[in-house]
Amino acid sequence: MLTIDAKGVYYRELNQKVREVVSKGEKEILLKNVNGQYYIGDGLQGDVKITIEGVPGNDLAAFMDGPTIIIKANAQDNIGNTMNSGKVVVHGNAGDVLGYGMRGGKLHIRGDVGYRVGIHMKGYKKQIPVIIAGGKAGDFFGEYMAGGVLILLNLDNRDDRHITGDYLGTGMHGGTIFIRGNVDKGLCGAEVSIHEPIKDDIAVLKGYLAEYCADFNLNLSDVMSGCFKKIIPTSLRPYGNLYAY
Amino acid sequence: MFRSLVLPEFLAKIDQVKCIRCKRCIQNCGWSVYSWSGDKVLIDTFKCVKCLRCYHYCPEEAIAILDNPVRYRNNANWGFYNIRNIKKQAETGGIPLTGMGSDMPYPVLFDSLLIDACQVTNPSIDPLREPMELRTYLGKKPAKLEFEKGKDGKQKLKTKMPPQIKLEMPFIFAPMSYGSISLNAQKTLAIAAKELGIVMNTGEGGLHEDIYPYRDNIIVQVASGRFGVNPDYLNAGVGVEIKIGQGAKPGIGGHLPGEKIPLDVAKTRMIPIGTDALSPAPQHDIYSIEDLRQLIFAIKEATDYAKPVSVKIAAVHNVAAIASGIVRAGADIVYIDGFRGGTGAAPSIIRDHLGIPIEHAIAAVDDRLRQEGIRNEASIIAAGGIRSSADAAKVIALGADAVALGTSALITMGCTVCGKCYTGNCSWGITTQKPELTVRLDPEVYSERLINMIHAWSHELKEILGALGINAVESLRGSRERLRGVGLDAQTLDILGIKPAGR
Ligand code: SF4
Ligand code: SF4
Numbered sequence: 001m002l003t004i005d006a007k008g009v010y011y012r013e014l015n016q017k018v019r020e021v022v023s024k025g026e027k028e029i030l031l032k033n034v035n036g037q038y039y040i041g042d043g044l045q046g047d048v049k050i051t052i053e054g055v056p057g058n059d060l061a062a063f064m065d066g067p068t069i070i071i072k073a074n075a076q077d078n079i080g081n082t083m084n085s086g087k088v089v090v091h092g093n094a095g096d097v098l099g100y101g102m103r104g105g106k107l108h109i110r111g112d113v114g115y116r117v118g119i120h121m122k123g124y125k126k127q128i129p130v131i132i133a134g135g136k137a138g139d140f141f142g143e144y145m146a147g148g149v150l151i152l153l154n155l156d157n158r159d160d161r162h163i164t165g166d167y168l169g170t171g172m173h174g175g176t177i178f179i180r181g182n183v184d185k186g187l188c189g190a191e192v193s194i195h196e197p198i199k200d201d202i203a204v205l206k207g208y209l210a211e212y213c214a215d216f217n218l219n220l221s222d223v224m225s226g227c228f229k230k231i232i233p234t235s236l237r238p239y240g241n242l243y244a245y
Numbered sequence: 246m247f248r249s250l251v252l253p254e255f256l257a258k259i260d261q262v263k264c265i266r267c268k269r270c271i272q273n274c275g276w277s278v279y280s281w282s283g284d285k286v287l288i289d290t291f292k293c294v295k296c297l298r299c300y301h302y303c304p305e306e307a308i309a310i311l312d313n314p315v316r317y318r319n320n321a322n323w324g325f326y327n328i329r330n331i332k333k334q335a336e337t338g339g340i341p342l343t344g345m346g347s348d349m350p351y352p353v354l355f356d357s358l359l360i361d362a363c364q365v366t367n368p369s370i371d372p373l374r375e376p377m378e379l380r381t382y383l384g385k386k387p388a389k390l391e392f393e394k395g396k397d398g399k400q401k402l403k404t405k406m407p408p409q410i411k412l413e414m415p416f417i418f419a420p421m422s423y424g425s426i427s428l429n430a431q432k433t434l435a436i437a438a439k440e441l442g443i444v445m446n447t448g449e450g451g452l453h454e455d456i457y458p459y460r461d462n463i464i465v466q467v468a469s470g471r472f473g474v475n476p477d478y479l480n481a482g483v484g485v486e487i488k489i490g491q492g493a494k495p496g497i498g499g500h501l502p503g504e505k506i507p508l509d510v511a512k513t514r515m516i517p518i519g520t521d522a523l524s525p526a527p528q529h530d531i532y533s534i535e536d537l538r539q540l541i542f543a544i545k546e547a548t549d550y551a552k553p554v555s556v557k558i559a560a561v562h563n564v565a566a567i568a569s570g571i572v573r574a575g576a577d578i579v580y581i582d583g584f585r586g587g588t589g590a591a592p593s594i595i596r597d598h599l600g601i602p603i604e605h606a607i608a609a610v611d612d613r614l615r616q617e618g619i620r621n622e623a624s625i626i627a628a629g630g631i632r633s634s635a636d637a638a639k640v641i642a643l644g645a646d647a648v649a650l651g652t653s654a655l656i657t658m659g660c661t662v663c664g665k666c667y668t669g670n671c672s673w674g675i676t677t678q679k680p681e682l683t684v685r686l687d688p689e690v691y692s693e694r695l696i697n698m699i700h701a702w703s704h705e706l707k708e709i710l711g712a713l714g715i716n717a718v719e720s721l722r723g724s725r726e727r728l729r730g731v732g733l734d735a736q737t738l739d740i741l742g743i744k745p746a747g748r
Pocket of ligand 1: 257273275277279292294295
């Protein structure tokens, strides 16, 4: 494992260095003393594993294609923007706009997530992007979602906020959202409906959550014991009748 | 009972005496206007859009496509399309769509601008005998150049040049996605761009594998739908463009309906077949100039700072301030699309009533960037209704570095600007994905026509430069002293930064 001390290093040099060692074949990197540096893992390809100590800045793992990034603390906004494959694990909370336009790979967040998470997430062939957050989410969760899976667990229920914010799944036209707990129809967009998960859904959930629980040392049966709701779009073509030809 | 109260726009007619029953019109019409009755061709004129495909392919010149002489009663206020659209909305409850740029009679400022020429006191240049430079570089230019002595004792450039896109002439092809246009239309653009030494732009539909070989002549686009965007895509061309807006539909998103997304388009966009390809109105990761800066640099990081990043916006009221913000956010190119710019599909109410003309926008942006001392920080591309090399010369004189051509390029492929691109039935095989229609557009054949047209424009541009007594298009850029206005009011002249003719 290669250790890079990020203390006082400008993001451009830090990321340049990471790209350089990855291109030389490094498979495991520890970034120490990270403090708000942007764009870590941006556009990075390959199967390298990067562990981050400290809080990385915005746009982590944007366009990323393959690597695994583990963040031992909180993370900020815009993680996994248009990510193609790979994985990001955040042991704390994460900010707004996670997984925007994400096509593949996984974001596992132990704590809460902010606004606009999973907007326009897609899926393509065998690529199924997955975002799992252990806490609560802000408004616009899964807006315009076109594919993939969003799972929100509310494991700790630390405050009396709703599990999600307003505009849940607005404009959604593909993919699935699972929420562990009750969903207020009033918070949902007009384009979605709430269902009880069927047996197959539970099996799918279990698969995703087993990996999630392993990442954070959680007990899978405790997590699965909650009551889940499934949210799916009512149409693949929400705006099909909007226009006159 | 009536069929529809929406008046047909056109009257398709066949001269039954001339008609030899060859049925070519039936095969050629993408809109199924014609059908065979057993002994003659039947016409459903309600469907005709006047694309003129049948007219050109009728061997006997038996076809006439007339504007429907039946119009609503003349009324200076309630025009034909005001009434027609209301009837359409009454029947469908939908938003009427349209294609191509606005056809509304807003004044076209280009037609009130005249270019200077040399007489007696300053010599003109003959471009047939003397070299004339059209080469244009798009990208950030350093504010100053530094030199140092090399090992061999010679002066060397010390300043590190930011990445540039080299164009042999100041034209690029406007972004048109695979999905909005056919793959053959994109190939036509790619072949021509390569041959001409200019670039085409993928639009936001991803990059089809057939276009990958043209990597030196491609700008890839990233828009709110992020279709087909991954690290390979970002690095597949010579530049990356972030699309914020489009002149024909500023502030609204794109929407490619599911039924127009066959397998190949879905593959290129990397989305499942049959779902709508929705491009949300804003990019939800960009709500401010600071957010834009983040995406610009996320792309620069992903491309190792090797490619210029362009930001495309629609020309709107506050365009000068917005462009200044975009340049300060780190963009290398600002692409401005005037309200007359083309589109594959837009609500007509948006296309015809939002935005500002490109002439005002370029003048205002160039002014603002110069005042702020940052004009060198980014190149400016003007788009949206450039109809000729004269329009191109005028908009360059107003401050643009290069112009983007969309509609004019499609016209070389057969397009007659019928404006019905949104139906997906284009008889010319341009804005359709129906295989029986797209095969008509042979990229090898039509790229020749496109190359011819760009060559002709380049020659014209050289003639204009020669008449101006200058030998490089660079010397025309922002040279407003060489423009005069006719019949323009004082304020418009002031905005354009030009004098009236006679002064
Ligand atoms: S080919 Fe075009 S012009 Fe001819 S009938 Fe069909 S729509 Fe009308
Ligand atoms: S591309 Fe086709 S449908 Fe669109 S205006 Fe041209 S001829 Fe008409």
